[in-house]
Amino acid sequence: MSKSGGEEPRIGVFVCHCGTNIAGVVDVKEVAEYAKTLPNVVYATDYVYMCSDPGQELIKQAIKEHNLNRIVVAACSPRLHELTFRRTVSEAGLNPFLFEQANIREQNSWVHMDNPEEATRKAKDLVRMAVAKARLLEPLEPKEVPVEPAVLVIGGGIAGIQASLDLANKGIRVYLVEKEPSIGGNMIRLDKTFPTLDCSACILTPKMVDVSRHPNITLYAYSEVVEVDGYIGNFDVKILKKPRYVREDRCTGCGKCAEVCPVTVPNEFDLGLGPRKAIYIPFPQAVPAVYTIDMDHCIKCGLCVKACGELEAIDFDQKPEEVNVKVGTIIVATGFELFDARQKPEYGYGIYQNVITSLQFERLVNASGPTGGQIVRPSDGKPPKSVAILLCVGSRDQKALPYCSRICCMYSLKHAHQIKEKIPDAEVYILYMDIRSFGKGYEEFYNRVQHEGVKLIRGRASEIWEDPETKNLIVRAEDTFLGKPVELEVEMVILATGVIPNPATEPIRKALFITQSPDGFLLEAHPKLNPMSTTVDGIYLAGMCQGPKDIPDTVAQASAAASAASIPILQGKIVIEPIVANVDENLCGGCGICESVCPYGAVTVEEVGGKRKARVNEAKCKGCGSCGAACPSGAITVLHFKDDQILAQVDALLTG
Amino acid sequence: MGAVRIACEWLGICSGCEIAILDLHEGILPILEKVEFVHIPVLVDVKEIPEADVGIISGCIENEDNIEVAKEMREKCKIIVALGSCACFGGIPGLRNLYTREEVLEKAYVTTKSTVNPDRVFPRKDVLELQEYVKPLNQVIKVDYYIPGCPPPSDLIGSVLTALLEGKEPQLPTNTVCDECPLQKERKAIPEIRRWCVDGRPEPDKCILEQGFICLGPVTRAGCGAKCPSIGVPCRGCMGPTDRVIDQGAKMISALGSIWMLDEELEIPPEEYDKLAEQLYDPVGMLYRFTLPSSLIPRKIMKK
Numbered sequence: 001m002s003k004s005g006g007e008e009p010r011i012g013v014f015v016c017h018c019g020t021n022i023a024g025v026v027d028v029k030e031v032a033e034y035a036k037t038l039p040n041v042v043y044a045t046d047y048v049y050m051c052s053d054p055g056q057e058l059i060k061q062a063i064k065e066h067n068l069n070r071i072v073v074a075a076c077s078p079r080l081h082e083l084t085f086r087r088t089v090s091e092a093g094l095n096p097f098l099f100e101q102a103n104i105r106e107q108n109s110w111v112h113m114d115n116p117e118e119a120t121r122k123a124k125d126l127v128r129m130a131v132a133k134a135r136l137l138e139p140l141e142p143k144e145v146p147v148e149p150a151v152l153v154i155g156g157g158i159a160g161i162q163a164s165l166d167l168a169n170k171g172i173r174v175y176l177v178e179k180e181p182s183i184g185g186n187m188i189r190l191d192k193t194f195p196t197l198d199c200s201a202c203i204l205t206p207k208m209v210d211v212s213r214h215p216n217i218t219l220y221a222y223s224e225v226v227e228v229d230g231y232i233g234n235f236d237v238k239i240l241k242k243p244r245y246v247r248e249d250r251c252t253g254c255g256k257c258a259e260v261c262p263v264t265v266p267n268e269f270d271l272g273l274g275p276r277k278a279i280y281i282p283f284p285q286a287v288p289a290v291y292t293i294d295m296d297h298c299i300k301c302g303l304c305v306k307a308c309g310e311l312e313a314i315d316f317d318q319k320p321e322e323v324n325v326k327v328g329t330i331i332v333a334t335g336f337e338l339f340d341a342r343q344k345p346e347y348g349y350g351i352y353q354n355v356i357t358s359l360q361f362e363r364l365v366n367a368s369g370p371t372g373g374q375i376v377r378p379s380d381g382k383p384p385k386s387v388a389i390l391l392c393v394g395s396r397d398q399k400a401l402p403y404c405s406r407i408c409c410m411y412s413l414k415h416a417h418q419i420k421e422k423i424p425d426a427e428v429y430i431l432y433m434d435i436r437s438f439g440k441g442y443e444e445f446y447n448r449v450q451h452e453g454v455k456l457i458r459g460r461a462s463e464i465w466e467d468p469e470t471k472n473l474i475v476r477a478e479d480t481f482l483g484k485p486v487e488l489e490v491e492m493v494i495l496a497t498g499v500i501p502n503p504a505t506e507p508i509r510k511a512l513f514i515t516q517s518p519d520g521f522l523l524e525a526h527p528k529l530n531p532m533s534t535t536v537d538g539i540y541l542a543g544m545c546q547g548p549k550d551i552p553d554t555v556a557q558a559s560a561a562a563s564a565a566s567i568p569i570l571q572g573k574i575v576i577e578p579i580v581a582n583v584d585e586n587l588c589g590g591c592g593i594c595e596s597v598c599p600y601g602a603v604t605v606e607e608v609g610g611k612r613k614a615r616v617n618e619a620k621c622k623g624c625g626s627c628g629a630a631c632p633s634g635a636i637t638v639l640h641f642k643d644d645q646i647l648a649q650v651d652a653l654l655t656g
Numbered sequence: 657m658g659a660v661r662i663a664c665e666w667l668g669i670c671s672g673c674e675i676a677i678l679d680l681h682e683g684i685l686p687i688l689e690k691v692e693f694v695h696i697p698v699l700v701d702v703k704e705i706p707e708a709d710v711g712i713i714s715g716c717i718e719n720e721d722n723i724e725v726a727k728e729m730r731e732k733c734k735i736i737v738a739l740g741s742c743a744c745f746g747g748i749p750g751l752r753n754l755y756t757r758e759e760v761l762e763k764a765y766v767t768t769k770s771t772v773n774p775d776r777v778f779p780r781k782d783v784l785e786l787q788e789y790v791k792p793l794n795q796v797i798k799v800d801y802y803i804p805g806c807p808p809p810s811d812l813i814g815s816v817l818t819a820l821l822e823g824k825e826p827q828l829p830t831n832t833v834c835d836e837c838p839l840q841k842e843r844k845a846i847p848e849i850r851r852w853c854v855d856g857r858p859e860p861d862k863c864i865l866e867q868g869f870i871c872l873g874p875v876t877r878a879g880c881g882a883k884c885p886s887i888g889v890p891c892r893g894c895m896g897p898t899d900r901v902i903d904q905g906a907k908m909i910s911a912l913g914s915i916w917m918l919d920e921e922l923e924i925p926p927e928e929y930d931k932l933a934e935q936l937y938d939p940v941g942m943l944y945r946f947t948l949p950s951s952l953i954p955r956k957i958m959k960k
């Protein structure tokens with residue numbers, strides 16, 4: 001039971017010392033005395049730590065003794081203790097929203113340490129404003145909504161795989177959507193992984209198989225999320241299964257079809273280094289092990305149909321299929337793509353055959369790759385006797401990606417090691433700005449590679465030229481240690497290209513109203529305390545889509561996201577904050593400005609009796625106030641921050 | 657019961673409001689059965705203001721005389737209705753609040769192209785002392801009801817008068833022009849602001865604002881039937897704001913700031929924030945055409 005507003009306000013003001021944080025600067029006794037003189041204030045006091053148990057007890061006692069119905073605490077930022085005090089107030093039988101906090105620490109004592117007199121005056125101003133608002137506060141009731149016990153995971157790289165398995169093992173239904181024909185993401189392309197050098201496929205494929213077998217996981221590979229509607233607890237998701245022209249329920253993955261297919265094209269999975277047929281699986285361990293026809297290249301000769309025979313798995317007329325699922329929470333794990341090295345034309349990628357990217361090198365050195373793991377240079381198929389690895393291609397570059405891509409130093413050391421291992425007499429140069437070997441065992445790995453005879457040159461390469469006859473490459477750079485220019489002739493160059501968010505993230509980001517950080521990666525709710533959530537309730541982040549990271553960090557974040565995504569589901573219901581936008585339909589003209597500006601898609605303009613009227617979905621609304629500020633008719637008010645409440649504060653400030 | 661006595665007066669006006677009353681055409685007949693216009697300078701030249709039940713005042717407060725007449729009307733009439741945007745908000749003459757009285761007089765009597773006044777002869781102060789700045793009616797006397805518009809829509813005048821005759825509380829529409837506007841609305845996000853007719857014309861049938869032209873429909877009280885946007889002319893906001901909005905122009909700035917460059921991918925660097933203001937040609941004239949004297953900052957600050 002909670003008492004509500006309506007009656008004459010009886011306000012209690014509590015001024016906190018915060019030890020010496022506030023009291024060391026502000027004369028808190030004077031502020032409390034001053035508060036007593038304000039209209040409707042019937043009780044005011046100060047205390048050393050308002051948030052402590054005795055401090056909260058003091059508030060509860062005062063509410064009872066003085067029959068208070070509005071509480072103002074002048075203390076730290078409401079971001080820290082608003083919830084604490086709302087709880088206190090509600091334990092004393094008041095509606096928790098009849099509470100107002102004046103920030104006299106972050107916005108006062110901490111910034112005016114050198115001017116105690118003015119700080120005391122400002123504290124009084126802030127208290128007067130809070131009291132003015134408190135007078136007009138209205139009780140609000142939180143709402144509860146049930147949660148659909150299922151999770152959508154978008155992206156089937158290691159992040160999506162890890163998150164799906166964690167959730168499924170908790171007994172939660174998972175729908176995993178991957179746009180490519182197989183799950184595995186970029187990690188399945190890698191050969192070995194730094195710093196332990198275990199084989200990437202060997203550690204990943206068991207997890208991929210687990211995904212395909214797990215009774216709680218429904219895998220939609222070669223599929224895309226096309227529409228998401230709803231809010232935490234109740235998302236309606238529309239998934240589009242692209243036609244493979246091969247029936248998943250019949251294909252056994254035997255591969256007889258590909259043997260007879262006459263069309264050969266470059267395999268995207270091998271980044272163009274190797275071939276595939278028009279009917280293909282991207283790599284042997286693909287999950288699901290179902291073939292796909294690339295209709296852009298298929299000539300419909302029908303040879304595969306014959307080869308498939310009685311299984312009759314091939315269906316040239318397959319149509320896209322729409323699937324609708326309902327979930328309570330969503331994890332986005334859409335990963336990354338390499339920065340396009342063509343944007344650094346001085347390095348000649350795409351022009352000189354023997355300049356390749358790091359990910360291409362992973363395919364070259366991979367035992368299941370197009371060369372069976374032999375390192376050869378593209379121009380003549382011969383093992384290169386000298387290789388230069390250029391770090392920070394695109395990364396830490398004000399003209400390209402201003403951020404550090406975080407993985408390139410380490411994978412390049414790995415690549416240097418791999419070259420030395422397979423071609424011991426090869427000269428390997430790494431051109432670097434500085435080596436960032438920050439992880440567990442990483443510095444040790446760096447030392448090890450240095451001792452293997454890899455030559456490290458500190459300096460960013462300025463340009464690359466090709467000798468047209470030998471197809472060798474001349475790399476120009478400045479050795480900043482020696483302070484002199486260097487010129488190297490090498491047989492192959494590997495560009496350690498930086499990473500960018502997978503472009504397929506963008507439509508997902510827009511559909512889910514997730515914000516971006518300036519670098520283009522998805523923005524976490526808090527960089528330190530909540531790196532696996534977004535600011536949208538019920539939507540979480542895992543892996544590279546949130547920012548560059550290596551596999552251990554990706555896996556850790558994926559498990560964290562799975563844990564966070566499971567909380568609302570295990571709770572079964574969620575409480576919705578009642579500080580939301582509210583539309584007065586008598587004023588609303590249906591202009592739609594609110595709908596355009598709401599960053600969470602919480603307002604929509606709907607036809608109501610032939611008129612367009614804005615409607616707020618309270619579960620989606622975060623009470624950010626964007627619509628309230630924009631609404632030109634004044635139809636929208638944000639509860640708890642109503643115009644009259646804010647204007648009362650402004651008036652109080654100006655008329656003190 | 658005898659006929660309801662109506663007195664009309666005009667202050668700083670162009671007389672469009674009076675014409676709007678006459679524009680009721682035959683709609684005025686049922687009203688005339690019940691009322692008697694005891695004072696209406698647009699039709700009959702009578703100097704004395706008689707006692708009346710309803711006083712309708714158009715025009716803004718510009719000079720000493722306007723104040724006197726307004727006060728006398730308040731004394732003689734039981735109910736005062738402010739007719740038209742000049743009376744309600746200050747109206748177009750209110751834009752002179754951007755200048756000092758001296759600048760205004762100089763312009764009107766000396767520097768306009770059509771004026772020849774080498775001796776700098778100005779009107780005598782004891783005749784019509786021009787006020788330092790223009791005010792709406794309610795800053796001088798208490799106003800009971802408002803009929804905004806420039807000119808006020810005749811049917812709105814009719815409905816307010818009818819309500820008063822029937823002893824009911826007159827109601828103005830509470831919503832906005834967009835609600836009455838037939839144009840197709842999609843998404844309010846504009847990459848740049850365009851000047852109507854100068855930077856092209858809006859495509860027909862589509863919301864004008866969504867095409868980047870400043871249409872004040874969203875921030876303007878309904879009641880006009882969206883006459884302007886219906887024929888492709890941006891709403892200029894003559895009906896003033898809704899009941900909930902204090903400052904029509906400021907609200908529009910807030911709305912424009914919210915939708916300007918909304919869909920552009922990149923964050924707008926702070927040094928480009930000014931571009932919005934640069935793209936807005938004559939912001940005061942555009943956004944406060946009718947409401948400057950009743951806005952939060954009703955005039956240019958003048959040094960004493």
Ligand SMILES: Cc1cc2nc3c(=O)[nH]c(=O)nc-3n(C[C@H](O)[C@H](O)[C@H](O)COP(=O)(O)OP(=O)(O)OC[C@H]3O[C@@H](n4cnc5c(N)ncnc54)[C@H](O)[C@@H]3O)c2cc1C
Nearest residue numbers: 155157158159179185186193194334335336543544550551
């Ligand atoms: C050359 C190179 C070498 C590396 N070597 C190492 C190493 O040795 N050790 C190490 O720890 N790390 C290494 N890494 C880093 C490692 O690859 C990443 O940390 C890891 O792959 C990130 O996993 P992820 O799941 O976040 O992203 P990804 O692997 O990119 O997976 C994302 C998945 O989401 C899918 N997807 C994207 N958008 C959509 C959409 N809209 N709908 C559905 N699906 C979508 C993609 O198709 C993809 O399958 C290396 C990286 C590179 C480039």
Ligand code: SF4
Nearest residue numbers: 588589591592594631
């Ligand atoms: S912005 Fe205001 S007037 Fe326009 S549709 Fe939204 S609520 Fe209605």
Ligand code: SF4
Nearest residue numbers: 598621622624625627
């Ligand atoms: S307050 Fe913010 S989140 Fe809520 S409807 Fe308005 S714009 Fe959307």
Ligand code: SF4
Nearest residue numbers: 834837863864871873
């Ligand atoms: S044209 Fe003007 S009045 Fe019509 S919907 Fe657009 S903004 Fe509103």
